[in-house]
Amino acid sequence: MSNIETYWKKTTDVLKQDMNEITFDAFISPIIPIRYTDNLFIGSLNMGVVAYKDIIKKKYSDKINRALTEVFGRPMSFVFDDEISEENNEVKNQVNDNNIPVQRENGLISNYLFSNYIVGSSNNIAYAAAVAVADNPGEDDMYNPLFLYGGVGLGKTHLMHAIGNHVISCNPDAKVLYVSCEKFTTELVEAIRDKRTIEFKEKYRQLDLLLIDDVQFLSGKEAAQEEFFHTFNALFDAKKQIVMCSDRKPSEIQTLTDRLVSRMSKGLIFDIKSPDFETRTAILEKKAESKNIKIPSEILQYIAYTITSNIREMEGALNKIVIYAKFNNRIIDMELAEEVMKDVIKDNKANITVSYIQETVADFYKVSVDELLSKRRTKPLTIYRHIAMYLCRKLLEDSLEEIGEKFGGRDHSTVMNGCDKVCKLIETNEERAAEIKSIEKRIVGN
Ligand code: ADP
Ligand code: MG
Numbered sequence: 448m449s450n451i452e453t454y455w456k457k458t459t460d461v462l463k464q465d466m467n468e469i470t471f472d473a474f475i476s477p478i479i480p481i482r483y484t485d486n487l488f489i490g491s492l493n494m495g496v497v498a499y500k501d502i503i504k505k506k507y508s509d510k511i512n513r514a515l516t517e518v519f520g521r522p523m524s525f526v527f528d529d530e531i532s533e534e535n536n537e538v539k540n541q542v543n544d545n546n547i548p549v550q551r552e553n554g555l556i557s558n559y560l561f562s563n564y565i566v567g568s569s570n571n572i573a574y575a576a577a578v579a580v581a582d583n584p585g586e587d588d589m590y591n592p593l594f595l596y597g598g599v600g601l602g603k604t605h606l607m608h609a610i611g612n613h614v615i616s617c618n619p620d621a622k623v624l625y626v627s628c629e630k631f632t633t634e635l636v637e638a639i640r641d642k643r644t645i646e647f648k649e650k651y652r653q654l655d656l657l658l659i660d661d662v663q664f665l666s667g668k669e670a671a672q673e674e675f676f677h678t679f680n681a682l683f684d685a686k687k688q689i690v691m692c693s694d695r696k697p698s699e700i701q702t703l704t705d706r707l708v709s710r711m712s713k714g715l716i717f718d719i720k721s722p723d724f725e726t727r728t729a730i731l732e733k734k735a736e737s738k739n740i741k742i743p744s745e746i747l748q749y750i751a752y753t754i755t756s757n758i759r760e761m762e763g764a765l766n767k768i769v770i771y772a773k774f775n776n777r778i779i780d781m782e783l784a785e786e787v788m789k790d791v792i793k794d795n796k797a798n799i800t801v802s803y804i805q806e807t808v809a810d811f812y813k814v815s816v817d818e819l820l821s822k823r824r825t826k827p828l829t830i831y832r833h834i835a836m837y838l839c840r841k842l843l844e845d846s847l848e849e850i851g852e853k854f855g856g857r858d859h860s861t862v863m864n865g866c867d868k869v870c871k872l873i874e875t876n877e878e879r880a881a882e883i884k885s886i887e888k889r890i891v892g893n
Pocket of ligand 1: 733
């Protein structure tokens with residue numbers, strides 16, 4: 448399945464839960480996904496049912512927009528192909544946005560702010576650095592560039608937009624641009640094709656603040672790396688601020704040229720870790736509040752307890768519960784939450800990986816994944832590490848070698864020994880056995 452089809456399939460899966468079958472078949476099934484941009488999803492209709500277009504727009508565009516936003520993890524609006532001009536992706540007759548946060552021309556999403564970012568021990572250093580940069584962009588060489596990295600859905604993109612929004616609010620004339628690395632690359636390719644590279648260079652080099660997201664996608668793209676290197680130097684020399692995000696450290700981005708790694712590492716590099724239970728609960732409370740959702744706190748805690756490693760998924764689960772309750776005309780109670788979460792967990796099951804298991808074990812014992820994978824042999828840490836290995840062995844198809852590799856390059860006999868020790872532990876130590884069971888339950892979710 449191509450990328451767009453996968454996205455559309457996920458979106459229709461969300462919509463299915465929010466609509467009855469007849470409506471779904473009549474109005475959603477005939478939509479053919481065409482393409483998407485940063486904030487628009489463009490579809491068309493089977494010839495036979497073009498007359499439905501108005502009904503879909505009037506009655507279902509809200510639902511479709513919400514589902515798209517959930518699936519893409521950023522604000523998206525649905526439009527039909529004849530509503531949009533080909534050249535610049537601009538909507539001809541402005542579609543109404545209905546409470547969906549707007550993405551401005553500078554790429555900034557309006558409601559990703561410092562004020563609705565929850566700070567905990569997993570992200571406080573990254574947060575502090577982001578605030579420092581936003582207060583004095585470009586001023587301090589030490590903070591230039593700021594490089595943030597961390598796993599999926601942990602709030603990197605939110606922080607970047609918060610920096611941009613803060614700078615604009617202090618200085619409305621500041622030239623700020625948020626761009627994904629993919630967009631940067633596409634623009635460059637198009638500029639080369641259309642012989643507009645000078646324009647491209649000017650666009651980027653006149654900025655006061657460049658926020659460039661997901662730079663791991665520079666991997667394997669030589670031309671983009673080259674151009675980014677020069678853009679970087681031009682901005683840096685002019686004392687303009689650069690902020691980058693990635694899912695890993697610069698040195699771990701494959702095929703990145705050494706000189707680019709060294710430029711990226713010039714300023715400050717901070718990571719964002721998986722939030723602990725309290726932070727996750729606080730984030731959910733904030734989200735519920737901002738969406739005006741009244742929901743018992745025990746249910747928020749239940750969600751935060753069940754989904755441990757990805758905030759976007761946690762938010763998705765919250766949305767599902769709310770939509771499910773509304774559609775079935777029920778109040779949100781524990782029974783309903785459990786029903787919905789069963790589905791969410793089933794969907795997630797396919798996503799169980801070595802790193803997911805490592806994160807869950809680390810979260811359970813309140814240690815970091817780095818510590819879990821380290822060479823340190825202090826007592827509880829070694830036991831936790833063995834437990835993680837044991838659960839990987841039990842729950843995944845990966846071979847001992849593969850598991851060892853993902854535990855910091857340990858060999859298969861180390862993994863085997865670890866697993867054996869845990870088997871004995873389960874027989875002899877009731878308390879540990881119960882802990883392991885509880886971690887396993889969290890991972891597989893039943
Ligand atoms: P990433 O870019 O790291 O994959 P995002 O920034 O897209 O993650 O975050 C995913 C979702 O989680 C967003 O809706 C974001 O607002 C929310 N989120 C993440 N961290 C926090 C936080 N600390 N406080 C509030 N919301 C957060
Ligand atoms: Mg992101």
